[in-house]
Amino acid sequence: MRDIFHDELDSINETLLRMSGLVREAMTDATKSLLTGDLQLAEKVIAADQTIDDIQHDLDNRTINLMARQQPVASDLRNLVSTLRISADLERMGDLAHHIAKTARMRFPGQAVPELLKPLVADMDRAASAIGEKLSTVLQYRDTARALELDKDDDVMDDLHRKLIGVLLGDDWSFGIETAIDMTLLGRYYERFGDHAVSIANRVYFTVTGEYVTAE
């Protein structure tokens, strides 16, 4: 029982999934460039951000055109409006990877992250990867159980973020203010990456169930 509307909605959802893949790749590459001082990789992430922005732009046009041509109502309309929101969150997640890559580039040939903090940043990257991977599953299968799990996965990121601030505030911090500023902003970029993923997951949950995720 497929029709043009649902075929096009599927195609839009496939593009969202592709966007989420590009965002995950950008985040992984951005962290790698940050932790290894790889300027070329940082430049790649910075250039790729335009691709993500272009996909969002194209996706929004397709969504609005589909609304205009098919005039969906009720859950179909809400579903389409959700794609506008999800693409905006994914685009923003791409921006955060872009900011991380720009930090790596700004400090080249030096490195923004001191050796002491590299394991913690690597943990934040692993948390971001886990979040990004689950987010792709949520988008692909409209998986509401995993959508709910993402909030807990993001708690891991928030814990790591608090741990990072704790290190910066430790009595033995010896890397100066510039590195503290870099690490404060980097920590926030990873944290916000997780927040946007939770926001997308909550939206998928609402689209599928008609219920809002209730905060515990």
Added chain:
Amino acid sequence: MRDIFHDELDSINETLLRMSGLVREAMTDATKSLLTGDLQLAEKVIAADQTIDDIQHDLDNRTINLMARQQPVASDLRNLVSTLRISADLERMGDLAHHIAKTARMRFPGQAVPELLKPLVADMDRAASAIGEKLSTVLQYRDTARALELDKDDDVMDDLHRKLIGVLLGDDWSFGIETAIDMTLLGRYYERFGDHAVSIANRVYFTVTGEYVTAE
């Protein structure tokens, strides 16, 4: 030549304008609580954020219902989709005021901003006020000339932000890491406030003219 659709669109735009007023008030109050250590005012901003979130929620429902009932096409549809985007940006601007108020509350009865930096934060607040005021005009009158000006107004904010980072990195910084972290994040909140305003202004410009604002 009014009809139901355009009457309701006007009403939605009035709500966006009201939201922008609440966001401006939140930002002003948040800065005041930050610079004077006024806990009660900080609590007021923190509580008021729920009101802004509720208005966005209600506005989105009205927008989607109007789409479903009136089935707009072409520029009317794009206009309605824009309101979804604008309300999301305004909600986020409210969040940033909320973060500033929370920083004030976190440091109470102390203060997050050292005396040395208060004039600079007051300048950022003035820049945010000017941006917020012009944004309200843009929203009220769909004023494309002022929409274009907002990008320049935001340059003032970006300059102040750079100046702030310069002070943090100065050889004579004597306020320690915690204050440097607070000021880094506060600086980013003001900067992002300006970014969201520019994003709204660009959207209004596009809705009115059908052209994207080209970056210089």
